Amino acid sequence: MRKNIVAGNWKMNKTVAETEQLVADLKSKLQDVDNGARVIIAPSFVSLTTAVTAVKGSEIEVAAQNMHQEANGAYTGEVSAEMLKSAGVNTVIIGHSERREYFKESDELLASKVDAVLANGMEVIFCFGETLKDRKLDNQLLEVGSQIKKSLFHLPAEAWKNIVLAYEPVWAIGTGETATPEQAQEMHKFVRRIVSKKYTDELADDISILYGGSVKPNNAKEIFSKPDVDGGLIGGASLKADDFLAIVNGF
Ligand code: PEP
8 A cells, every 4th residue: 555655864974872862853743743654764774773762652664774685694894684674674775876876786786685675574665766867868767667677577566565666866866956846756657657567557556656856845745746756765854853854744
Protein backbone atom coordinates (compact mmCIF):
# COMPACT_ATOMS: atom_id res chain seq x y z
CA MET A 1 0.00 0.00 0.00
CA ARG A 2 1.44 3.34 -1.09
CA LYS A 3 2.37 5.62 1.83
CA ASN A 4 3.51 9.20 2.13
CA ILE A 5 7.07 9.38 3.43
CA VAL A 6 9.50 12.12 4.39
CA ALA A 7 13.04 10.82 4.85
CA GLY A 8 15.94 12.94 6.06
CA ASN A 9 19.38 12.08 4.73
CA TRP A 10 21.77 13.65 7.23
CA LYS A 11 24.84 12.72 5.15
CA MET A 12 28.15 13.31 7.00
CA ASN A 13 26.64 15.69 9.54
CA LYS A 14 25.91 15.61 13.29
CA THR A 15 27.94 14.12 16.10
CA VAL A 16 26.41 11.60 18.50
CA ALA A 17 25.43 14.38 20.94
CA GLU A 18 23.98 16.47 18.11
CA THR A 19 22.00 13.45 16.92
CA GLU A 20 20.47 13.06 20.36
CA GLN A 21 19.54 16.75 20.40
CA LEU A 22 18.02 16.80 16.91
CA VAL A 23 15.97 13.66 17.59
CA ALA A 24 14.72 15.18 20.85
CA ASP A 25 13.65 18.35 18.98
CA LEU A 26 11.96 16.34 16.25
CA LYS A 27 10.17 14.14 18.76
CA SER A 28 8.70 16.98 20.77
CA LYS A 29 7.56 18.90 17.70
CA LEU A 30 6.27 15.87 15.80
CA GLN A 31 3.64 15.31 18.44
CA ASP A 32 1.61 18.05 16.77
CA VAL A 33 1.80 16.45 13.33
CA ASP A 34 -0.75 13.83 12.49
CA ASN A 35 -1.02 13.40 8.73
CA GLY A 36 -0.15 9.71 8.56
CA ALA A 37 3.18 10.22 6.79
CA ARG A 38 6.10 7.99 7.69
CA VAL A 39 9.00 10.03 9.04
CA ILE A 40 12.47 8.54 8.60
CA ILE A 41 15.88 9.90 9.56
CA ALA A 42 19.22 8.61 8.27
CA PRO A 43 22.10 9.64 10.54
CA SER A 44 25.69 8.47 10.08
CA PHE A 45 26.66 4.92 11.09
CA VAL A 46 28.18 6.00 14.41
CA SER A 47 24.95 7.69 15.49
CA LEU A 48 22.54 4.94 14.49
CA THR A 49 22.21 3.19 17.84
CA THR A 50 21.86 6.54 19.60
CA ALA A 51 19.13 7.52 17.16
CA VAL A 52 17.34 4.17 17.51
CA THR A 53 17.24 4.64 21.29
CA ALA A 54 16.31 8.32 21.06
CA VAL A 55 13.31 7.81 18.72
CA LYS A 56 11.66 5.32 21.10
CA GLY A 57 8.18 6.46 22.03
CA SER A 58 7.72 8.24 18.70
CA GLU A 59 6.80 7.21 15.16
CA ILE A 60 10.19 8.28 13.78
CA GLU A 61 12.07 5.50 11.98
CA VAL A 62 15.83 5.23 11.59
CA ALA A 63 17.57 4.34 8.32
CA ALA A 64 21.19 3.89 7.27
CA GLN A 65 22.70 5.87 4.40
CA ASN A 66 24.66 2.99 2.88
CA MET A 67 25.72 -0.61 3.44
CA HIS A 68 28.17 -3.20 2.13
CA GLN A 69 26.78 -5.98 -0.02
CA GLU A 70 28.71 -8.84 1.60
CA ALA A 71 27.46 -10.52 4.77
CA ASN A 72 30.79 -10.26 6.64
CA GLY A 73 34.52 -10.65 6.17
CA ALA A 74 37.67 -8.70 5.38
CA TYR A 75 36.14 -5.40 4.22
CA THR A 76 37.85 -2.85 6.43
CA GLY A 77 35.65 0.09 7.31
CA GLU A 78 32.44 -1.43 5.98
CA VAL A 79 29.11 -2.27 7.62
CA SER A 80 26.83 -5.21 6.77
CA ALA A 81 23.07 -5.62 6.66
CA GLU A 82 23.14 -7.92 9.67
CA MET A 83 25.03 -5.30 11.68
CA LEU A 84 22.49 -2.63 10.79
CA LYS A 85 19.64 -4.93 11.68
CA SER A 86 21.25 -5.72 15.01
CA ALA A 87 21.42 -1.97 15.67
CA GLY A 88 17.64 -1.69 15.21
CA VAL A 89 17.71 -0.27 11.68
CA ASN A 90 15.10 -1.48 9.19
CA THR A 91 15.69 0.73 6.16
CA VAL A 92 18.79 1.43 4.05
CA ILE A 93 19.30 4.15 1.44
CA ILE A 94 20.98 2.62 -1.61
CA GLY A 95 22.23 4.34 -4.75
CA HIS A 96 22.45 7.95 -3.60
CA SER A 97 24.11 10.01 -6.35
CA GLU A 98 26.96 10.94 -4.00
CA ARG A 99 27.72 7.21 -3.58
CA ARG A 100 27.46 6.70 -7.34
CA GLU A 101 29.74 9.67 -8.06
CA TYR A 102 32.34 9.79 -5.27
CA PHE A 103 32.52 6.06 -4.53
CA LYS A 104 31.96 4.87 -8.10
CA GLU A 105 29.02 2.63 -7.19
CA SER A 106 27.79 1.00 -10.40
CA ASP A 107 24.28 -0.15 -11.25
CA GLU A 108 25.47 -3.75 -10.85
CA LEU A 109 27.00 -3.13 -7.42
CA LEU A 110 23.80 -1.38 -6.34
CA ALA A 111 21.78 -4.40 -7.46
CA SER A 112 23.84 -6.59 -5.13
CA LYS A 113 23.40 -4.12 -2.26
CA VAL A 114 19.64 -4.13 -2.84
CA ASP A 115 19.68 -7.94 -2.73
CA ALA A 116 21.61 -7.93 0.55
CA VAL A 117 19.20 -5.48 2.20
CA LEU A 118 16.17 -7.48 1.09
CA ALA A 119 17.73 -10.83 2.04
CA ASN A 120 17.90 -9.49 5.59
CA GLY A 121 14.23 -8.58 5.64
CA MET A 122 14.87 -4.85 5.53
CA GLU A 123 13.56 -2.06 3.31
CA VAL A 124 15.46 -0.21 0.57
CA ILE A 125 15.10 3.45 -0.36
CA PHE A 126 16.55 3.25 -3.86
CA CYS A 127 17.82 6.54 -5.33
CA PHE A 128 18.20 7.29 -9.01
CA GLY A 129 18.38 10.39 -11.17
CA GLU A 130 19.93 12.03 -14.18
CA THR A 131 22.84 14.46 -14.36
CA LEU A 132 22.54 17.97 -15.75
CA LYS A 133 24.23 16.74 -18.94
CA ASP A 134 21.54 14.04 -19.37
CA ARG A 135 18.79 16.62 -18.81
CA LYS A 136 20.31 19.06 -21.30
CA LEU A 137 20.43 16.30 -23.89
CA ASP A 138 16.83 15.36 -23.02
CA ASN A 139 18.12 11.93 -21.99
CA GLN A 140 16.60 11.88 -18.51
CA LEU A 141 13.97 9.21 -19.11
CA LEU A 142 16.46 6.92 -20.82
CA GLU A 143 19.02 7.34 -18.05
CA VAL A 144 16.56 6.85 -15.20
CA GLY A 145 14.95 3.87 -16.94
CA SER A 146 18.37 2.29 -17.33
CA GLN A 147 19.34 2.82 -13.66
CA ILE A 148 16.11 1.27 -12.43
CA LYS A 149 16.19 -1.67 -14.83
CA LYS A 150 19.81 -2.54 -14.09
CA SER A 151 19.52 -2.42 -10.30
CA LEU A 152 15.93 -3.51 -9.63
CA PHE A 153 14.33 -5.41 -12.49
CA HIS A 154 15.92 -8.71 -11.50
CA LEU A 155 13.74 -8.70 -8.37
CA PRO A 156 10.70 -10.95 -8.06
CA ALA A 157 7.40 -9.10 -7.70
CA GLU A 158 7.02 -9.92 -4.00
CA ALA A 159 10.33 -8.17 -3.19
CA TRP A 160 8.87 -4.81 -4.21
CA LYS A 161 6.84 -4.51 -1.02
CA ASN A 162 10.16 -3.56 0.59
CA ILE A 163 11.25 -1.05 -2.05
CA VAL A 164 10.74 2.72 -1.86
CA LEU A 165 11.97 4.74 -4.85
CA ALA A 166 13.54 8.19 -4.68
CA TYR A 167 13.94 10.31 -7.80
CA GLU A 168 16.83 12.67 -7.21
CA PRO A 169 17.95 14.64 -10.23
CA VAL A 170 21.67 15.13 -9.59
CA TRP A 171 21.52 18.76 -10.74
CA ALA A 172 19.03 19.55 -7.96
CA ILE A 173 20.87 18.00 -5.01
CA GLY A 174 22.38 20.52 -2.62
CA THR A 175 22.29 23.17 -5.34
CA GLY A 176 19.22 25.12 -4.33
CA GLU A 177 17.84 24.24 -7.75
CA THR A 178 14.64 22.19 -7.62
CA ALA A 179 12.93 20.23 -10.35
CA THR A 180 9.59 21.86 -11.01
CA PRO A 181 6.63 19.94 -9.63
CA GLU A 182 5.76 19.16 -13.27
CA GLN A 183 9.22 17.74 -13.97
CA ALA A 184 8.99 15.60 -10.84
CA GLN A 185 5.49 14.40 -11.76
CA GLU A 186 6.57 13.56 -15.32
CA MET A 187 9.47 11.42 -14.06
CA HIS A 188 7.48 9.70 -11.30
CA LYS A 189 4.72 8.84 -13.77
CA PHE A 190 7.31 7.48 -16.20
CA VAL A 191 8.86 5.33 -13.45
CA ARG A 192 5.47 3.96 -12.45
CA ARG A 193 4.81 3.15 -16.09
CA ILE A 194 8.01 1.17 -16.64
CA VAL A 195 7.49 -0.70 -13.36
CA SER A 196 3.92 -1.51 -14.34
CA LYS A 197 5.08 -2.77 -17.76
CA LYS A 198 7.64 -5.08 -16.17
CA TYR A 199 5.38 -6.20 -13.31
CA THR A 200 1.74 -5.15 -12.87
CA ASP A 201 -0.34 -1.95 -12.56
CA GLU A 202 -1.16 -2.84 -8.95
CA LEU A 203 2.48 -3.28 -8.00
CA ALA A 204 3.46 0.02 -9.65
CA ASP A 205 0.58 1.81 -8.00
CA ASP A 206 1.63 0.55 -4.57
CA ILE A 207 5.19 1.90 -4.65
CA SER A 208 6.01 5.08 -2.78
CA ILE A 209 8.09 7.33 -5.04
CA LEU A 210 9.85 10.20 -3.26
CA TYR A 211 11.31 13.30 -4.83
CA GLY A 212 14.66 14.64 -3.62
CA GLY A 213 16.62 17.72 -4.58
CA SER A 214 16.55 20.99 -2.64
CA VAL A 215 13.14 20.34 -1.07
CA LYS A 216 12.52 23.11 1.46
CA PRO A 217 9.59 24.23 3.61
CA ASN A 218 8.57 26.73 0.92
CA ASN A 219 8.33 24.26 -1.99
CA ALA A 220 7.40 20.93 -0.35
CA LYS A 221 3.65 21.39 -0.49
CA GLU A 222 3.55 22.09 -4.21
CA ILE A 223 5.84 19.17 -5.05
CA PHE A 224 3.97 16.74 -2.75
CA SER A 225 0.64 17.79 -4.29
CA LYS A 226 1.48 15.97 -7.52
CA PRO A 227 -0.37 12.65 -7.86
CA ASP A 228 2.71 10.46 -8.37
CA VAL A 229 4.89 12.17 -5.74
CA ASP A 230 4.56 10.39 -2.39
CA GLY A 231 6.93 12.52 -0.36
CA GLY A 232 10.55 13.54 -0.27
CA LEU A 233 14.11 12.55 0.47
CA ILE A 234 15.52 15.62 2.16
CA GLY A 235 19.18 16.55 2.56
CA GLY A 236 20.10 20.01 3.85
CA ALA A 237 16.66 20.85 5.22
CA SER A 238 16.58 17.67 7.33
CA LEU A 239 19.30 19.04 9.62
CA LYS A 240 17.02 21.59 11.28
CA ALA A 241 14.01 20.30 13.19
CA ASP A 242 11.74 23.20 12.22
CA ASP A 243 12.51 22.95 8.51
CA PHE A 244 12.15 19.18 8.45
CA LEU A 245 8.84 19.31 10.30
CA ALA A 246 7.55 22.04 8.03
CA ILE A 247 8.30 19.69 5.13
CA VAL A 248 6.50 16.80 6.89
CA ASN A 249 3.58 19.21 7.19
CA GLY A 250 3.63 19.67 3.44
CA PHE A 251 1.10 16.86 2.86
C1 PEP B 1 19.87 14.43 -0.91
O1 PEP B 1 21.06 14.44 -0.71
O2 PEP B 1 19.28 13.35 -0.94
C2 PEP B 1 19.18 15.70 -1.11
C3 PEP B 1 18.00 15.67 -1.66
O3 PEP B 1 19.84 16.83 -0.71
P1 PEP B 1 19.25 18.34 -0.68
O4 PEP B 1 17.86 18.25 -0.12
O5 PEP B 1 20.19 19.09 0.20
O6 PEP B 1 19.26 18.83 -2.10
